[in-house]
Amino acid sequence: MLSPNVPAWFEIPTTDLDRAQRFYEAALGVTLQRQQFGGPAMAVFPRGDKPNATGALVRMPQCEPSIQGSIVYLSLDDIRPVLERVPSLGGEVFVPRTQLPDDIGFFAQIRDSEGNRVGLFSPR
Numbered sequence: 001m002l003s004p005n006v007p008a009w010f011e012i013p014t015t016d017l018d019r020a021q022r023f024y025e026a027a028l029g030v031t032l033q034r035q036q037f038g039g040p041a042m043a044v045f046p047r048g049d050k051p052n053a054t055g056a057l058v059r060m061p062q063c064e065p066s067i068q069g070s071i072v073y074l075s076l077d078d079i080r081p082v083l084e085r086v087p088s089l090g091g092e093v094f095v096p097r098t099q100l101p102d103d104i105g106f107f108a109q110i111r112d113s114e115g116n117r118v119g120l121f122s123p124r
Contacts, residue, residue: 024045042056045074077117
């Protein structure tokens with residue numbers, strides 16, 4: 001049985017943890033916390049209103065940033081200001097803000113400073 005807070009954890013690969021942390025903090029307007037859980041240093045995203053679900057930026061030799069493969073979607077109040085900031089931070093907007101059916105909300109996809117494809121979701 002799946003927990004209602006799926007995913008419980010995600011990791012976005014980086015080649016430069018400092019650069020990636022600056023990108024996400026500036027793009028999302030949040031502060032990521034540096035932590036280490038017995039392995040490499042991570043920059044952990046804030047938990048927000050879902051205390052059992054979060055993730056981190058991490059630099060691991062076996063993981064490379066990529067625009068192919070799984071896409072992690074970050075939930076935001078409003079993706080519009082993030083999409084405005086991304087290009088000036090070294091990223092790129094792949095999919096512009098797009099309305100989902102049945103008033104579910106909006107999504108977009110970006111390339112981050114490391115070369116990852118990352119999704120964004122917001123209810124407005």
